[in-house]
Amino acid sequence: MTELRKYPGASNDERTCYQPYSAFDVPADLRALHGRYDVDTMAKRIRNFRYAEEWSMMIMGGWLATIPELPVKTGLGKIIWETAQAADVLGKRLPELRAGRNLQTASEPGNQEFADLIQAVAEPEDPDLTIEKISGMFDVLEPHLIAVYETTMRGTDQIADAPTIELLEDIVRKKRRHVAWSQEVLERLCDTDAKRDRRRARAQELRERLRVCGGVTGEMRTAGAAEAA
């Protein structure tokens, strides 16, 4: 019979000892095997995520020239780079999931309606439409991606697919910062009821399209249909 061990940091009078169970002598791994997504499904999700990230980066790049507010231009500069990095690490995960090495074909929309939604996000062009630009990207698209990435992290196999979880954690952490930045920007820009209405209308219009297309992977539509059935 081996001697009971204390957990790290526990004092002698605490009854928190345990039976040693492995060569590494660490607390039990409580993670369970098996997740909602198999290798092929996860590869497809990552292609969908990468599509959203790649296009978000390109759209924000295009907007730099037509947004007059200097702090918005410079704030977007860093977000563009972090979004490109997100697309890059997602693309690099694909060969690890047996899904090809060609980064040119690594992005794929969940469905045509999501591709159309991305073009709708890109639509505002005139210099007086900064509210519509920022609201579409940061009130609707980025919060949706955060929600889906978090669902993915919770639902995937915690051990076998840990590399996906790691990279999504990092992307989500940065996206939360992007959204926080955008909220400050939008609060400053929307300084009248009319402007706040514009923001609401823009977000509502795109959220509806997002609901109809089923989100970045298209699966919200299937889930909704199943629920309705």
Place this chain on the structure above:
Amino acid sequence: MQRFISHNELARDRRFIRQNAITDILASLPDDVNAVVEAFDNLAPLIEAGVKNTPFEEVFQKFGPGFLPTILNEPIDPDAEYAVLRLKVRMHGIFMGELQALEGAGRTLWDFPDAPWEFKMNMARQCWDESRHVQIYEKLLGHIGGYVGMFPESTFLFEAACADDPVFRVAGVNRGLEGLACDVFRDMIRYAEKTGDEVMKQAVDYVLADELTHVRFGSEWVKEFTKDDPERARKAKEFQLAVDKKFSIGGTRSGREDATIPVAVADRKEAGFTDNEIEDLYRVSAEGPTRQTLRKAAAILRERHLARKAANGEVAA
């Protein structure tokens, strides 16, 4: 969102005013006193209107339109008269250039959605770098007592970012514009060393390091885009030389002994420019008026300006 916008569509807040004619003229002048005099004399009313309510108004009253190619275009010597004004002009010009470089890199992402992924990554990185440069130069402008919008903006830098072929973009922006940035920033570092301005020296040195990286992006992508296409390579080189000539602003930046901004040869070599390319740059940038020509022209322009004022009953400054 449309693709391939014109420089006229760059969005600015109300602090900015735009004036392109002067830079275009400086870039195309021959080394001839009379030609310089005539060009600036013809533009005198336009220049006078453009300087109204700006820090240039006082020097225009004193020197006439000739202040542009001389007072503002001389080397930045800390002990010289108008050194601070000259420094502010240059700092503001750099700030505007960084802003347009940011917009240019962003537009390249949008205009070429099918470009190679690594190219897009380089342009995205450049967006972040340029946005930091805008922030840095906004702060440096404040550091020397200037402010954003104090001088008119010329969009000739963004014009190099409007080409419809990505190889022209990187040839014009990453090798032409960023190459000019290497020359200008090395000169700014020399100025900061002379004046003991450690804040400016360190900040500009970091920016210069970024610019070398951007030139390298350009050097690598020009090679990649043109590797099996000698005709495209020839056109890209021609385009870059045309941009280099324009960015030399009539010999202001050149390899001549009297250059206001000397070519930063060591930095350029580190960034991937070859000896032949530096020789080409010397050649195209040597074609504009010398400083002696500009000074002679400025003296004539001042005489004419003061004579006009006297004829109008205004007291000469």
